[in-house]
Amino acid sequence: MAAKEDPAVTHFREYIRINTMQPNPDYVSCTAWLRIRGEAAGGEVEVVETFPGKPVVVISFPGTRPELGTLLLNSHTDVVPVFPEHWKYEPFSAHKDSEGNIYGRGTQDMKCVGIQYLEAIHRMKKQGKTFTRTIHLTFVPDEEIGGETGMQEFVKMPEFKKLNAAFALDEGYANPTDKFSLFYGERCVWWVMVKCTGQ
């Protein structure tokens, strides 16, 4: 008999199976699923549309001091396209092999992160833990096509200001060694003008 799968893994595989591939991501199914998981974790779920059909799913866990700046745990729900003929297993099957490897578009970038946020908080809440600061999980659309219809618009909206974010986490990158990669100040832009006058 196969060992029982950890529910966190089961939820991750469910998330992978929702086809949010650009250019036609299934945000309707994704939003409905995130609502179920968010409420199961004890969160308050709100959906904000940046544009019609472009949902930002906000799952909030109020802290004991709601006046403090909040922690924003951000992730994007869309994934890049696939060439299925080059895949060992169907890219949206979330196939798990005998070694425990899970195959699917979005496993690294970045549905793993979104589900880890949710499962970590769900677990802590089940243990009766409370948080000082409010935590918001934001699941944004369209990062893989530049975010203009996702985060870039969301940050201009009153619904974003209302979150009162003080610190945010977002995706990193897989590291093939036993180290973890962190991006430090990655979003600070340095504009460099290069002028070539020729001879």
Ligand SMILES: [Zn+2]
């Ligand atoms: Zn990504």
